[in-house]
Amino acid sequence: MTFKIIPRDDQKPVLEYTNGKMAISAVPGAGKTTILLALIIKLLERGINPSNIFVMTYMESAARNFRERIKSVQEDSSELPYISTIHGLALRILKENGNFERLGLNSNFDICDDTQKARIIRDVNKKIKIEDKEQNDFIQGLSVFKIGRGSFNNLKKRDKKLEKFKVFFSEYQRILNENNLIDYDDILLMSVKLLEENEDIRNYYQNICHYIIEDEAQDSSSVQQSLINMLSGKYNNLIRCGDINQAITTTFTNADVKGFREFIETSQQVSMNCSQRCCEDVWKLANTILLNSEQEAETKDAFYHILMQPVEGRNPISENAVTFQIFETPQEEQNYILKEIKNYFKHNPKATAGILVRNNRQVNEWTNYINNSGLKCITRSECLEQKAIFRVIFAVLKMIQNPFDNYNIADNYKTLAELGFYKLKYTEEIKKYETPFIKIDSDKLNEKSLVQFQWDLNYWLSFSHYTADELAIKIGLYYFSGEIEKSNVYLISTLIKRLEFETNNLSTIIERLNDLSKRSSLSGFKFFSEEDENDKGIFEGKVQVMTLHKSKGDEFDMVFLPEMTERNLTIDFHKLKYKISDFMEQLKALNPNYKIKSEFELKQELIAENLRLLYVAITRAKRKLYITTSNKVKSFGKLKQEEPNKIFEIYLK
16 A cells, blocks of 8 residues: 655645555644545546445535535546435434334434424423533533443442432433434444344445545544444445544543544554644644643643644745733733734735634623724634624513513613624613613603613514514514525524424523523524635635634634633643542443543543644644733633643743
8 A cells, every 4th residue: 555645735645545444644734635535536536336435524514525526526427425424324324224123213213403402401400400510411421321331230339410310311311212303322322233233234334335434533432433343344444534633522522532543553554744734833833732741741642643744835934923922911912912913914904813712701702802893703603692693682582571670681781782783881770770671761861872772672572472483583684684694583583483383482482592502503503604614715804703622624824812821721730720520430430341530530631632722723823823811810890810821831941
């Protein structure tokens, strides 16, 4: 086997693949999609039947990208390889040839989407009275227990929380079964079970899976790896491509980074260590983070040892590209970042900028700040609470629900004011009125903004007899007029209508919308956007704000990592202020083959993921990288001292 990579825009990658297991390790910006595409084309040119080539992706958008790019190259081909997410393939295995009958499923079984799952969990919580502090653990625990193949028969010692989770899980599963539903974890587990227990089904799929190519392999769970290992069992042609150093979802998913590392060590290895994305200062800093972690016992295994290398004559050239700054206050930090962006855009109007932060609260704060500065801000998150249209509709619905509570009115007035519809400074004034704001004589309201707001509020109350989905359309079209905005209004209305199939009670609908609004995404729900990701020009001269996790796969001319404190992203093992919860470990231990981790090992895992998250954020920058923080942060209205992230110490060595 030979596999040669030429990472230049003007030359096609040259590669020859014969047979066997291959692990492709790539650094950020190495062009692994291009390499995998070239590999697929090579197999097709060799005469391999497209139906015998299976390409597995992590996201549906990636699968769509592969299909479109292969079509553009193989214009005369009437058939494409099977390109799908791993869940899509698992669902095919369940449904094809009536295989689901072997599992006792009815022919009309359905997939439990996020909306249905939220409703089921809410019903279960009410029935067995789950405390708020337990809820997140129990929701995450559903997947951990299933993917970990645990069994409550292994529950030996009495533990109140585990016993309560057992009831929670059993009730959740009972509702799924009664409604002929399976969740996303079940799709994977059931497909693996079918292959393990039915030789004829296993032989059928092994006979058609001549080549399996997996993208983003570092994000695969142990169950996903079991599935593709079985499917490739006959021909043994399995190509897995990924970057362990960009494995940044292990604390939120069941990704098995160790499994991919072991695959690399036992397979033919191809190293894609050349990247033309970053300028010299940036890729050297990324390498410094990796090398520094290898020097400390607690973090020596955080990264896989592969250093970024430039492509001669191809990387951006930028002097003094990395800037570290510690300010006294958050306001000084914000002003500095805004000044740098405006100055750069002034001289480079087609440049792109990214502000990458730790959590969704910061996304909202920075989005509001940038929008108020006169710059155009883009937030590509599918999280409902980060979308202005949803926030407006949700705020008005809450005011209609309880129009006589001035605190409720003031809080939602603030939301609308932050989005530019009213003047922000009157929020506290609304709270001070002893009479319900809605009943105050408008002649006694001295401020024009408050008069307009009261008129609007009365207007909405006149439609309180409408259903919630009708209200959503009415509200959305009142505040928004763009064609894409209108499409999103109807999309939100459709989401609400789905909730109305279960209840017409506005309070309950608002409660469920509140739960859904916190999710990073909803299955089957995607906002329409002016920012077509295939048209990169749409991002020119604009600021994109997103979480560090969301930035994976992106690149920007200039990147800002603000509020880089130890509290926001700890990368110092000895300063980790984190109370280790052993609940997930206890759930995993319900599989007798699982070796439970010590507190030291759990802290190692958390620090390792934080280091990789920082590495991903740094390598988004092409020409300029700014890492900033302030000595003081605002907490409950007061400034308190904060400790800068260890990255400042590393850089200043």
